[in-house]
Amino acid sequence: xxxxxxxxxxxxxxxxxxxxxxxxxxxxxxxxxxxxxxxxxxxxxxxxxxxxxxxxxxxxxxxxxxxxxxxxxxxxxxxxxxxxxxxxxxxxxxxxxxxxxxxxxxxxxxxxxxxxxxxxxxxxxxxxxxxxxxxxxxxxxxxxxxxxxxxxxxxxxxxxxxxxxxxxxxxxxxxxxxxxxxxxxxxxxxxxxxxxxxxxxxxxxxxxxxxxxxxxxxxxxxxxxxxxxxxxxxxxxxxxxxxxxxxxxxx
Amino acid sequence: xxxxxxxxxxxxxxxxxxxxxxxxxxxxxxxxxxxxxxxxxxxxxxxxxxxxxxxxxxxxxxxxxxxxxxxxxxxxx
Numbered sequence: 001x002x003x004x005x006x007x008x009x010x011x012x013x014x015x016x017x018x019x020x021x022x023x024x025x026x027x028x029x030x031x032x033x034x035x036x037x038x039x040x041x042x043x044x045x046x047x048x049x050x051x052x053x054x055x056x057x058x059x060x061x062x063x064x065x066x067x068x069x070x071x072x073x074x075x076x077x078x079x080x081x082x083x084x085x086x087x088x089x090x091x092x093x094x095x096x097x098x099x100x101x102x103x104x105x106x107x108x109x110x111x112x113x114x115x116x117x118x119x120x121x122x123x124x125x126x127x128x129x130x131x132x133x134x135x136x137x138x139x140x141x142x143x144x145x146x147x148x149x150x151x152x153x154x155x156x157x158x159x160x161x162x163x164x165x166x167x168x169x170x171x172x173x174x175x176x177x178x179x180x181x182x183x184x185x186x187x188x189x190x191x192x193x194x195x196x197x198x199x200x201x202x203x204x205x206x207x208x209x210x211x212x213x214x215x216x217x218x219x220x221x222x223x224x225x226x227x228x229x230x231x232x233x234x235x236x237x238x239x240x241x242x243x244x245x246x247x248x249x250x251x
Numbered sequence: 252x253x254x255x256x257x258x259x260x261x262x263x264x265x266x267x268x269x270x271x272x273x274x275x276x277x278x279x280x281x282x283x284x285x286x287x288x289x290x291x292x293x294x295x296x297x298x299x300x301x302x303x304x305x306x307x308x309x310x311x312x313x314x315x316x317x318x319x320x321x322x323x324x325x326x327x328x
Binding site for chain 2: 096097098103151203
């Protein structure tokens with residue numbers, strides 16, 4: 001029987017996944033490996049990164065522990081990288097705070113990780129010619145800050161809005177080399193980011209009912225969208241925002 | 252930690268309720284102004300003024316302002 005064609009295949013593609021030690025980044029790494037990609041995963045926590053690494057199907061994967069908001073770590077990572085076909089940025093934090101409590105330190109903490117680290121990584125990848133022609137960059141943004149927000153979520157929203165704006169400008173800058181830049185914009189995904197107890201289970205259940213599809217997303221459901229944007233199936237897609245939110249922003 | 256100061260800080264999380272209504276024994280969830288936003292305000296206040304992380308669940312389990320004070324005190328060691 002002839003082999004089935006698969007436009008979403010990542011076979012032969014070398015892909016960097018940041019924030020791979022947990023949550024959405026971890027799921028993206030695992031699913032991309034299943035699609036045949038050769039992965040370089042990075043994250044801040046060595047033990048958890050190792051867990052992700054062990055869960056990757058196939059061989060030829062690499063793991064590099066790095067805190068991308070630390071300039072020395074960023075340099076080390078860049079030096080260690082081979083030329084890439086894809087890069088997925090996931091590192092992110094959420095710090096819900098009502099406006100009256102927001103201090104400059106909070107603004108900088110959230111922006112350092114959610115936005116500035118991502119801007120600088122992209123800049124270094126371009127400067128050091130680590131992106132092959134026709135490479136694909138995918139940023140994990142959010143519906144928050146682009147289509148909606150939440151109480152106490154102004155910093156998170158602002159940082160994600162910044163990511164979306166950056167993706168559009170970068171898409172234009174890199175278009176002449178056929179390099180594409182897109183974002184995925186998830187609604188609430190069931191990850192540890194929301195399991196820290198600041199929000200009660202009742203509040204989560206109530207929030208879930210506001211999703212037309214009546215549940216939160218699964219990390220792998222974001223990964224599938226990322227696979228599309230990394231693959232040749234999306235070769236004519238750049239500067240776009242792919243909303244994955246169970247219908248939340250329809251209302 | 253000083254409970255008088257804590258009560259003042261607690262009161263600052265509210266906009267309309269008179270300061271005199273806030274005592275150590277006040278059952279704060281019975282105040283007219285209480286809502287889920289106030290929980291976020293108290294979490295923010297404890298984090299910024301007392302460098303202490305309290306959760307929505309802990310606030311829900313507390314009844315009086317003294318309960319929240321004791322919670323923050325115990326976390327402060």
